[in-house]
Amino acid sequence: MSEGSNPTPWAIPDKWTVSQHDFDPGVRKEWQLPRRVRVHEVTLRDGEQWPGVVFRKDEKVRIAHALADLGVDRIEGGMPSVSEEDAEAIATMSREISGSEICAFTRARRDDLELALKCGVGRAIVEIPALPAQVKRIWGTPEKAAEKFLAETEFAAQNGMKVTLFLMEASRADTELLKSLIVPCVKYGKIDSLGLVDTRGSALPQAMAWLVTTLRPYAGRLPIEIHAHNNWGMATATTLAAVAAGAEVIHCAVNGLNGNAALEECVMGVHALLGVETGIRTQGLMGASGLVRDLARADWYKPFVGEQVNAVEVGIGTQMMWDRRDDPVYGRRDIVNFELIGREAYEVVLGKKSGSYSILIKARDLGLPEPDKDAIQRILAEVKALSEREKRAVSNEEFRAFYQQAVAGS
Numbered sequence: 001m002s003e004g005s006n007p008t009p010w011a012i013p014d015k016w017t018v019s020q021h022d023f024d025p026g027v028r029k030e031w032q033l034p035r036r037v038r039v040h041e042v043t044l045r046d047g048e049q050w051p052g053v054v055f056r057k058d059e060k061v062r063i064a065h066a067l068a069d070l071g072v073d074r075i076e077g078g079m080p081s082v083s084e085e086d087a088e089a090i091a092t093m094s095r096e097i098s099g100s101e102i103c104a105f106t107r108a109r110r111d112d113l114e115l116a117l118k119c120g121v122g123r124a125i126v127e128i129p130a131l132p133a134q135v136k137r138i139w140g141t142p143e144k145a146a147e148k149f150l151a152e153t154e155f156a157a158q159n160g161m162k163v164t165l166f167l168m169e170a171s172r173a174d175t176e177l178l179k180s181l182i183v184p185c186v187k188y189g190k191i192d193s194l195g196l197v198d199t200r201g202s203a204l205p206q207a208m209a210w211l212v213t214t215l216r217p218y219a220g221r222l223p224i225e226i227h228a229h230n231n232w233g234m235a236t237a238t239t240l241a242a243v244a245a246g247a248e249v250i251h252c253a254v255n256g257l258n259g260n261a262a263l264e265e266c267v268m269g270v271h272a273l274l275g276v277e278t279g280i281r282t283q284g285l286m287g288a289s290g291l292v293r294d295l296a297r298a299d300w301y302k303p304f305v306g307e308q309v310n311a312v313e314v315g316i317g318t319q320m321m322w323d324r325r326d327d328p329v330y331g332r333r334d335i336v337n338f339e340l341i342g343r344e345a346y347e348v349v350l351g352k353k354s355g356s357y358s359i360l361i362k363a364r365d366l367g368l369p370e371p372d373k374d375a376i377q378r379i380l381a382e383v384k385a386l387s388e389r390e391k392r393a394v395s396n397e398e399f400r401a402f403y404q405q406a407v408a409g410s
Contacts, residue, residue, distance in 0.1 A: 008020075009023050009275045010022055010023050012272075015272070016272045018272050018273055022273050023275065028244075031244045031245070032213075032244070032245055032246035033244060033274060033275075033276055034243065034246065034247075034248040034276065035276070036248075036276065036277050036278070036279070037248060037249070037250055037270050037276050037278045038073040038074065038223075038248060038249045038250075038278070038279075039072050039073050039074070039249075039250055039266075039278050039279075040072075040073065040076065040103070040225060040250065040251045040252070041067050041072045041074065041075050041076060041251075041252060041253070041263065042076045042227075042251050042252065043063060043253040043257055043260075043263075043292060044060050044063060044064065044075065044076060044077050044078050044089075045076045045077070045078045045105045046076070046105075046253060046258055046260050047253035047257035047260060047292075048078070048257075048258070048296075048352075048353070049313065049314045049353055050258035050259075050296070050298055050308070050313075051308045051311040051312070051349035051351065051393060052297075052298070052308070052313070052349060052387075052392055053257070053258070053296045053297070053298050054351065054352050054387055054391040054392070055089075055295060055296070056085070056388070056391070057085050057086075057088055057089040059295045060077065060078065060089040060093070061089055061092050061093060061096065062291070062295075063291060063292060063295065064077060064097060064100075064102075065096070066284075066287070066288050066291055067100065067254075067288065068097045068100040069281070069284060070280055070281055070284045070285070071099075071278075071279045071280045071281045072100050072280065073101060073249075073279065074100060074101040074103055074123065074249075075093065075097070075100045075101070075103065076103045076104070076125060076251075077093045077094075077102050077103065077104060077119075077121070078090050078104065079104065079105045079106065079112075080104050080106070080112070080115035080116055080118075080119050081111070081112050081115055082352070083352065083388070085388065087115060087118070087119055090104055090116075090119040090121060091119040091120055094119055094121055094122075101122050101123055102121050102122060102123075103121055103123040103124065103125055103164075104116035104119055104121045104123075104124055104125070105124075105125045105127065105166075106124050106125070106126050106127070107126070107127055108126050108127065108128055108145075108148055108152050109152070110152060110155060112124075113126075113152055113155060113156050113161070116156075116161065117156075117159050121161065122160075122161065122162060123161060123162040123163065123164065123192070124156055124162070124163050124164070125164045125166045125195065126149070126152065126153065126156075126163055126164065126165060126166060127166045127168050128145060128149055128165065128166065128167060128168065128181060129168045129169055130167045130168060130169050130170050130177060130197075131169045131172060131173055132173075132174070134169070135177070137323070142177055142180040143180070143184075145181060146181055146184040146185060149165070149181075150184060150185065150188055150189045153165075153185070153189045153191055154190055156190065157190035162192040162193075163189075163190060163191045164191065164192065164193045164194070164195050164225060165181075165182070165185050165189075165191045165195060166195040166197060166227070167181065167182075167194070167195060167196055167197055168197050169197065169199045169200070170195075170196040170197045170198070170199075170211065171196070171198040171199070171200070171202065171203035171208060171211065172199070172202065172203075175211075175214060175215070178215060179215070179218055182215065182218045182219065183218055186218065186220050186222060191222065192222065193222050193223045193224070193249065194215070194219045194223070194225065195224075195225040195226075195227055195249075195251070196208070196211060196212065196215070196224060196225065196227070196242070196247075197227040197228075198226075198227065198228040198235075198238055199229060200229065201229030201230050201231030201232050201233075201234065201238075201259060201303075202231060202232055203228075203234075203238055204234065204238075205234060205238045205240070205241035205242075206241065208226065208228070208241055208242045208245075209242060209244060209245035210245075212226070212246055212247050213245050213246070216245075216246055223247075223248040223249055224242075224246060224247045224249070225248070225249035225250070226238070226239050226242035226243070226247040226249070226250055226251065226261075227251035227260075227261075228251070228260075229259050229260060229261070230256055230259040230260070230261065230262075230301055230303060231303055231309075231335075231336065232303060233303045235256065235259070235260065235261035235262070236261055236265040236266055236269055238261070239252075239266050240266070240270065240273060240274060243274060243276070244274065250266050252266045252267070254288050254289055254292040255289055255292055255293055255296075255299075255301075256301045257292065257296060257298060257301070258301065259301040259303075259309070260301075262300075263285070264285045267282060267285070268285075297391065297392075304336075304338075305341065308347070308349070309338075310332075310338040310343060310344060310345065310346050310347055311346075311347045311348070311349045312332075312347070312348050312349065313348075313349040313350070313351050313353050313354055313358070313393070314353045314354075315353065315354060315356070315357060315358060316355070318348060318354070318355060318357040318358040318360075318361050319357040321346075321348075321361055322357040322360055325361070325364070329345040329346055330346065330361070332345050332346040333345060348365065349393045350383045350387070350393060350394040350399055351383065351384075351387035351392070351394060352384055352387040352388050354380065354383055354384070354387075355380070356373075356376050356377070356380060358380075359376045359379050359383070360376065362396075362399055363403060366396060366400065368400075368403055369407075371406065375407050375409075376406075378405075378406040378409065379399070379402045379403055379406045382402040382405075382406075383402065386398065
């Protein structure tokens with residue numbers, strides 16, 4: 001129900017009553033609310049990145065069907081390059097689900113996009129890190145980064161696949177750097193939407209709204225998407241503020257898995273607090289919540305004091321740590337020093353989403369000599385196999401056994 005169709009949109013009979021000031025013209029005078037908000041669901045990719053969480057193929061497909069039944073517009077099935085099983089799961093979703101757009105998450109790499117095409121998805125969420133150090137390390141300059149992205153999006157478009165430019169760390173990036181990446185992609189590229197990411201969950205809602213407003217002119221007619229995290233407990237508020245500023249697509253995960261903006265909170269907030277529809281059949285939210293909780297074997301994310309909020313499993317996270325291996329605690333204090341609240345500054349967790357750098361860091365942490373490339377790959381294969389088979393993280397004792405076996409075979 002839109003706010004204009006009811007004289008008291010803050011009080012909907014048999015639904016809810018919220019603050020009437022949410023709908024005061026003085027509060028909303030500069031808002032740019034979209035007519036409808038589209039929901040992009042990330043439980044199966046970003047949600048699964050929570051340390052120790054493993055969804056098997058049949059579980060991913062089951063969750064995807066539940067999300068489609070909810071009326072979710074887009075389902076991010078995973079990252080095909082993570083494993084053959086993930087690619088098969090995404091391909092199965094593409095074949096079986098027609099009511100929701102199935103997407104794959106990729107890097108700005110041809111091999112990643114080719115894998116996404118083989119999975120039959122209609123859209124790729126293509127990531128570009130937006131911090132200067134990351135851009136310099138990977139591409140050298142923003143111009144070369146944009147050039148690479150343009151080439152890959154051209155390839156995707158030629159093969160009938162839509163592309164969302166996913167600007168990792170956008171909330172901490174300089175706006176001039178963001179513009180240097182966005183403008184050529186909008187002007188010359190084949191992108192279909194612009195994703196602004198609060199990777200560390202550290203942007204105030206007002207700051208994210210300001211960023212949407214500031215970058216809106218450079219996006220042209222392309223929809224802006226908001227991907228917020230809950231590290232500082234603001235993911236829902238940040239998402240709603242971005243929508244009020246004109247963002248048309250919200251990225252969410254069931255139960256806020258892995259600290260993503262929670263699907264149930266954001267949908268109810270968009271409906272009740274903003275007065276905008278999403279098309280989600282909210283009566284199914286409770287069932288989806290229970291399903292994901294059971295299959296993930298993980299509870300809700302709690303900033304600072306929750307379990308594993310200082311943990312890192314995903315390969316890209318450990319790669320950035322390895323690049324700063326000579327800094328105190330691998331530079332992790334730059335994000336938030338968890339020692340301030342009485343816990344370890346970081347913990348590297350080994351599992352399905354780990355990469356080569358995870359192996360290097362774990363070996364270093366345990367005082368083991370650095371393994372060679374072949375040994376790393378053997379250890380990594382054992383880590384992934386155990387994690388996927390038993391749906392859990394790998395212990396230090398198990399890692400030591402894999403290490404000794406791999407090094408002995410070198």
